[in-house]
Amino acid sequence: MLPVFTALRSSVGKKILMAMTAFSLVLFVVVHLLGNLKLLSRNSNAFNIYAHKMMSLGGLLYVAEIGLLLLFLTHIIIAGLIFIGKRNARPVGYYMNKRLCKPGYNFIGSTTMIYTGAMILIFLVVHLMHFKFGPGIKDGYIKEVDGKSVRDLHRLVVEGFQSFWYVSFYTAVISLLGIHLSHGFWSAFQSLGINHPRYTPLILGVGILIAITLSLGFISLPVLLYFIG
Numbered sequence: 001m002l003p004v005f006t007a008l009r010s011s012v013g014k015k016i017l018m019a020m021t022a023f024s025l026v027l028f029v030v031v032h033l034l035g036n037l038k039l040l041s042r043n044s045n046a047f048n049i050y051a052h053k054m055m056s057l058g059g060l061l062y063v064a065e066i067g068l069l070l071l072f073l074t075h076i077i078i079a080g081l082i083f084i085g086k087r088n089a090r091p092v093g094y095y096m097n098k099r100l101c102k103p104g105y106n107f108i109g110s111t112t113m114i115y116t117g118a119m120i121l122i123f124l125v126v127h128l129m130h131f132k133f134g135p136g137i138k139d140g141y142i143k144e145v146d147g148k149s150v151r152d153l154h155r156l157v158v159e160g161f162q163s164f165w166y167v168s169f170y171t172a173v174i175s176l177l178g179i180h181l182s183h184g185f186w187s188a189f190q191s192l193g194i195n196h197p198r199y200t201p202l203i204l205g206v207g208i209l210i211a212i213t214l215s216l217g218f219i220s221l222p223v224l225l226y227f228i229g
């Protein structure tokens with residue numbers, strides 16, 4: 001049997017897979033944000049040049065995209081399995097006294113993971129339908145890069161973020177992504193058994209810092225493009 005399916009059968013295996021996919025997805029989100037920041041460049045073609053470079057990777061890009069899809073699917077399926085498993089094991093849930101939680105414990109993040117995750121999934125469908133599989137060259141979104149006609153992704157993004165409702169939707173969901181990451185980063189370390197009184201508060205702090213930096217970075221794009229066009 002494939003190692004992934006073997007891991008899925010044990011709760012420890014599920015936790016390890018959850019943590020590994022979480023770290024890989026955080027890495028993707030960091031790289032995605034760094035690429036997207038090209039949208040704010042003075043050169044209005046900078047983002048298209050970047051996207052064209054990525055497209056030039058050819059087969060390698062397809063392998064990366066399939067890998068990314070598998071990461072998302074594994075993460076989502078295991079999250080669902082863990083959620084259902086916990087509910088079946090204890091339908092009423094534990095009584096949680098907030099004051100009994102350790103100082104700095106991320107109560108909101110930890111109790112809303114499945115809901116923030118579900119919202120991010122809905123966001124991803126809308127996001128991909130619009131930017132990845134939305135209007136292209138045949139719809140007039142064309143720009144020249146290195147003498148070649150490429151899809152004008154910069155115009156597509158800028159036009160999308162002229163809508164107040166779209167900007168609000170992005171801002172709201174990316175804030176939820178921040179809440180999800182603020183607990184998820186710490187939780188992934190716990191799942192791998194990395195738990196030490198000295199390092200755990202540090203990991204919690206770093207997770208919250210990463211979550212705030214990434215969400216502010218992503219939110220800056222729709223907000224700035226809405227106001228500066």
Ligand code: HEM
Pocket residue numbers: 029032036051068120127128131132153157170174177218219221222
């Ligand atoms: C302001 C925020 C964002 C902007 C402007 C943005 C922009 C884009 C664009 C233009 C694409 C299409 C790339 C292409 O077709 O070559 C894309 C793809 C994608 N985005 Fe975003 N994105 C944002 C936020 C996010 C967030 C927060 C996530 C994840 C939680 C995300 C996940 C993805 C994924 C999975 C893809 C498909 C993979 C790829 O082609 O790179 N995006 N994004």
